[in-house]
Amino acid sequence: MRLEEDVNRVVLLLFRVVAWLYSLLSCLPLLLLGSTRYTTSTHCSRRVKAHSASGHPAGPYRDLDALDGLIMCLEPDVNTLDRMFEVSARRFARQDFLGTRDVLSEWEEVQENGKVFKKVVLGKYRWLSFEQAYRAARVFGSGLAALGQEPCTNIAIFCETRAEWLIAAQACFMYNFPLVTFYSTLGGAAIVHGLNQAEVSHIITSKELLETKLKAILMGVPKLQHIIVVEDKPTSWPGYPRGIHIHNMAAVQKLGEKPDNAERQRRSPAADDVAVIMYTSGSTGIPKGVMISHSNLIAGITGTAQRVPDLNKSDTYIAYLPLAHVLELIAEMVCLAHGCKIGYSSPYTLADQSTMIKKGSKGDSSVLQPTLMAAVPEIMDRIYKNVMQKVQEMGVVQRTLFILAYNYKMEQLSKGYSTPLCDKLVFQKVQALLGGRTRVLLSGGAPLSAVTQRFMNICLCCPVGQGYGLTETCGAGTISHLWDYSTGRVGAPLVCCEIQLKDWVEGGYRSTDKPCPRGEILIGGPNVTLGYYKNETVNQKDFFVDENGQRWFCTGDIGEFHADGCLKIIDRKKDLVKLQAGEYVSLGKVEAVLKNCPLIDNICAYANSEESYVIGFVVPNQQRLTVLANELGIHGTWVELCNNPVMEEEVLKTITDTALTGQLERFEIPQKICLCAEPWTPETGLVTDAFKLKRKEIKTYYQHDIERMYGGK
Secondary structure, eight states: OHHHHHHHHHHHHHHHHHHHHHHHHHHHHHHHTTOOOOOOHHHHHHSOOEEETTSSTTOOEEEGGGTTOOOOOSSTTOOSHHHHHHHHHHHTTTSEEEEEEEEEEEEEEEOTTSOEEEEEEEEEEEEEEHHHHHHHHHHHHHHHHHTTOOTTSOEEEEOOSSHHHHHHHHHHHHTTOOEEEOOTTOOHHHHHHHHHHTTOSEEEEOHHHIIIIIHHHGGGOTTOOEEEESSSOOSOOTTOOTTOEEEEHHHHHHHHHSHHHHTSOOOOOOTTSEEEEEEOOOTTSSOOEEEEEHHHHHHHHHHHHHTSTTOOTTOEEEEOSOTTSHHHHHHHHHHHHHTOEEEEOOTTTSSTTSTTBOTTSOOHHHHHOOSEEEEOHHHHHHHHHHHHHHHHTSOHHHHHHHHHHHHHHHHHHHHTOOOHHHHHHTSHHHHGGGTSOOOEEEEOSSOOOHHHHHHHHHHSOSOEEEEEOOGGGTTOSEEOOTTOOOOSOOBEEOTTOEEEEEOBTTTTBOTTOSSSOEEEEEEESTTSOOEETTOHHHHHHHEEEOTTSOEEEEEEEEEEEOTTSOEEEEEEGGGEEEOTTSOEEEHHHHHHHHTTSTTEEEEEEEOOTTSSSOEEEEEEOHHHHHHHHHHTTOOOOHHHHHTOHHHHHHHHHHHHHHHHHTTOOGGGSOSEEEEOSSOOOGGGTSBOTTOOBOHHHHHHHTHHHHHHHTTTO
16 A cells, blocks of 8 residues: 555656656747737636526527527528538539548457357448539439329438438438438337328338338338338338338439439428427337428527637538437538538447447547547446546556546646647547547437546546437527636537527426526527427417517426526426425436446436436446445356345445445435346437437336335335
């Protein structure tokens, strides 16, 4: 122990001396040049970013640049998606736009537990230019029209994120075919519901999804006639029901190139025409189709782009989130509008360590080296936990240096200073996980913990913009300014919308609360969508139009506005449960705190009003739990460890410590837990594609454990 303390002191002394010398030497030439390497993040983070336009604490709050009026489009007269693509295709014609890696080889690898994983070796990125992508979309749209697709008639896409998805979408925008989108992980019943509700006759899909999901449900979709598969092969499809015609995308494009079809009259969309009917992930029941107009999406793109400084043709975006999620669709449209490259990836090939990448070969981020990236908190939490696990495995000198550098940089950032020496010597390897060039990382889809956000700021050496929005608002609501290094907040309203707070008396939230006004978040502006498809009852409950003709959406989320105009999400009406003794528990708040526990990969808190305490379902970190089991002398398979009552008790002790550190009240801390051996993925149906919990499905799946933990009631 004494030796370790001596080593720590020596390392600390050396680090401070080197840092001081480096700072001194690097500042001298800069001072002579009249410049500085220090940032102004501290000053900027305190700057007022939004005001209540009415002067009332309830709002509505607007960005300072939008006090005189909300901003609806990037350029005058560019108010539809087809027009935006046309402008970009002309402006950036020969520049690379859409990139895809070839699969050089693939095979199946059997793990020790008997599971089989597909492994691949991928080549370099192949690129389509803006001009080539525009032409591919134009002839595909013409080909769809030749197959009988009519303007203002719905067409569906059920496909993984890839270049062909965006090309197909642009074709539909050009020819005014409202595009009905579905997550690739949706179950058969949800897909049948959406296709029948939208009365779809044409669908665009991939070979894998056709064979594994669509084929089994075709008899349940009587209006479906044409299936367009994005792959080139095979060209014949035996064994499908009579009346179903299957085409390859390339064949439809050739059909569109024929002179008689190429000259087919194209009906361009109007700004208020429906561009997308986006079916939600169904986290609270049957998926609902959100009707999104061209002008809605243009407004969302405008607001998002304004918060990402200096977007230009030298930027590269890595695309791997579901394009059926509004966050990814908006992100790619922002890139399209600004001439950025989009390189396609997947969660399974994103990094060198991803599950499908053969050991020793390169993941997509290493090859692409993106400058822009969007992520959901679940993925960022995984990066954080994996890095911190490797830190714990370091030798004493390396670990001490990392911790010192981490704390040093955190302190310097709080003062508004940059730390180039730390970045180069300590954090370069962490930065390389995402290619080493990332300059902007946007997080959305769910709340990001303060711990993870701070880690990303420090170790990835780039700002993290946390955002808040919903499908019903085109993903647009707020995004934190990139120079604001405060954590736990989602930033100020975007220039395309305004936000007001509505009192929720039952939950105890009012706009008159001190020190911050609180209430249900209402978002208004041109980005607020047209409502749910064929669901007028819910539309009347969730949407309304004010006396000025502006459309509003009631989010169901509870927020508070800080003095600088930034919003913090503090609760959700549907996550609030009243316990038997009358205390209100926010399940989302409990989960956000407990996710910081190193033993936890995922957690779902559960409670009902007939009980006096909270319980939890925990997906433990396999490596850490195994180490803990060995320390306790407990052995067995992974399933046996998770079912062991002693392990449950030990994990519960750690969770309780984390909860107390996170300042949860005693009644908010789970009193019993269930360790879940299987990870929750979209494929299991227990989380959405954005890794949001499906509480209803989790409750049903673990009903037996709920009864056990509540004493068999």
